[in-house]
Amino acid sequence: MNKTSDKKRKDALEEIMKSIDDEILIVNIGFPSRELYDIKDRDETFYMIGSMGMVSSIGLGLALTKKDKKIIIIDGDGSFLMNLSSIVTIFSQNPKNLTWIVLNNQSYGSTGNQETYAKNLNLINIAKGVGFKNTYEFEDIDLKEIINKEELSFINYNIKPGNAKASIIPLSPIEIKERFMAKLD
Template sequence: MKGTEAFQELLPLLGDEPVVHANGFICRESFNLKDRPENFYMIGSMGLASSIGLGVALCKPDRKVIVLDGDGNVLMALGTLAMIAAEAPKNLVHVVIDNEVYESTGKQRTLSNTVPLEKIAKSSGYREVARVDKKEDIKPAFEKMLNSQGPGFLLIKVEPCFDHKTGRVTHTPEEITERFMKSLH
């Protein structure tokens, strides 16, 4: 499955859940397919979507919170997997688009072809862990995560395919923050 197809499957399944996006193509793809006030785009800094998502989940225990992450981002902040598992927010679903490369900066290989990130999440203590390789498996796996006690970790294996013509997020960081915070009330 191509990375874009994973987004096309996943985004229509969202209701009003806050979604914290990792930087790079993850933000751009989501912004272009379905921009929404509940989307927080972490423009610029790698590795931080998971810790921001953890903070939102802990502050808003009555909302399901989604982190939309990349394999390179997860590898940069592996300690956050342990922190999420230890804090164990029931309302957090951590989705990883795993293309085995840092696609946004030119497809340099990451380590996720030999280091299975879902196994690290499982052994850290995430309550629900799943890995999908086929696009038709995304919907049932994601819906199960949404309806289960978290923290959940859904790894989606994809082929790199992002189109460099996919536009950048046009909102300023201030606009993104303001509308995201309003959407949480």
């Protein structure tokens, strides 16, 4: 198995945000969205309120329709495994403007940190097995460089389980959607 960082998800999100400028972010449900909102709220970020496992599908749709924008998916290992078929679809569509980051804490962080089957899997090997040529462990890359490539990329970020104290996002789903869509034009 891959080496786990000593960081928890909020630390990982802070690290990721150092490389984000005007890119479009689609963020996994629950605590990942809440923690990112507390770190840096942006109109260019779509906070998933529900629909576990669908962040990758939404990110793919945006990457295919907004080819002039860089799209970053921030997923969790539990959600990744819940919608495993999306990796095949994303690879087959091969959007050159999409970077998919899986925060792999081997747990369902938003529902009580129950273990996921990611503890027995190598997500990089899964992506490579599907055909992804650009697969990375987060610790080994310059994220900004990967984002700026004109190639589909998959990044596994091994972190420790645990949720930071994060308040509920004070925006309704409609408000999140409307301000996000306004930034897409």
